[in-house]
Amino acid sequence: MIRLLLLTCMLLPALTLGKTTTDAPAAPPVILVLGDSLSASYGLDRESGWVSLLEERLRERGMVFRVVNASVSGDTTAGGLTRLGTLLDEHAPTLVLIELGANDGLRGLGFEVIRNNIIQMIERSRTSGSRVLLTGLRLPPNYGAAYTDGFQAVFREVAEAESVPLVPDLLAGVAENWDLMQADGLHPTAEAQPRILDNVWPVLEPLLESSR
Secondary structure, three states, X not given: XXXXXXXHHHHHHHHHHHHHHHHOOOOOOEEEEEEOOOOOOOOOOHHHOHXXXXXXXXXXXXXXXXXXXXXXXXXXXXXXXXXXXXXXXXXXXOEEXXXXXXXXXXXXXXXXXXXXXXXXXXXXXXXXXXXXXXXXXXXXXXXXXXXXXXXXXXXXXXXXXXXXOEEOOOXXXXXXXXXHEOOOOOOEOHHHHHHHHHHHHHHHHHHHHOOO
8 A cells, every 4th residue: 555655656746747748838930030231120129120010910910920030230141141050059940031132232242152152041941940931132223233133133043943932122112212211222211111021921921821
C-alpha cells in the first residue's frame, strides 16, 4: 500500500506538467520585414508606417501573425544579408519580406552586386524554412534612364529566376505624387503609408492565407 502511494505521488507532478505543456498555446507564425528607411517609418512616428498598418490589418481580419520589423534606415542589400542570419535564428519566421536595394541604387552600385545579395538572402531564408516575398522599386532618374530601368529589372529577373512573389514597385502611386513625399523627395509621408500597404497586400495576402 505504501509503495502504491509513493508511486502515485511521483506520477501526479509528471501528469500535471504534461497537461500544462499540451495546453500551452502555439506561438503565432512570424512575418519578418527586412527593409530600409521605407519600412522603418523614416521621419514619421513608427505607428504610422506601413508595417504597423499591416499589423492593424492582420488583427482586423483575424489573421494571427507576429510582425517583426527589422528595418534599418540607410541599410543596403549587403547590410541586410549580414543581419539576416541572426534574425532567422532569433525569430524563425514563416515569411521573410525583403524590402532592400533603394540605398544601393541611390549609390549607383552595380546590378550584379545587388542581384547576388538579394539571391543570397532568398536562399538563406529558404534554407531556414521561410517563404520569401520580394519588393522592387523604381528609382529617381539620378543616373539616367538606363540605370533606372536596369535597377528595376533586377528585382523582376531575380523574382522570376527564384520563383519568388514580387511587389514590382513599392512606391507605385506614391513617388510620382509630390504631395505624398517628404521634403527630401525620397521618403513617403504618413498619408502615403496606407497606399504602400495596399501595394504590398495583394501579393502578401495569398502567402499568409496559405501559411495559416
